[in-house]
Amino acid sequence: MHVYMTKVISLSDDAYDALKSIKDSGESFSEIIRKLAKKDILDFFGKWPGPKKELSKISRELKKERKGFKTREVKI
Numbered sequence: 001m002h003v004y005m006t007k008v009i010s011l012s013d014d015a016y017d018a019l020k021s022i023k024d025s026g027e028s029f030s031e032i033i034r035k036l037a038k039k040d041i042l043d044f045f046g047k048w049p050g051p052k053k054e055l056s057k058i059s060r061e062l063k064k065e066r067k068g069f070k071t072r073e074v075k076i
Contacts, residue, residue: 004030021056024063 011019023032048055 018052022059 019029019032023029
């Protein structure tokens with residue numbers, strides 16, 4: 001069992017909005033930060049040249065589609 005100590009941090013409004021835009025319902029900000037901290041910064045380089053609002057919209061739509069995707073087992 002992990003015991004977590006709460007830390008207070010300050011974020012700019014735009015940083016908070018960026019985290020909030022990728023957060024799923026039921027997911028904590030701590031979980032989002034943990035996921036992002038594990039990624040290599042080069043994974044993000046050059047991925048989206050367009051406006052942030054457009055990227056957020058696309059991201060939300062992809063998440064909805066992924067939730068509806070069903071897999072099935074195939075025996076070979």
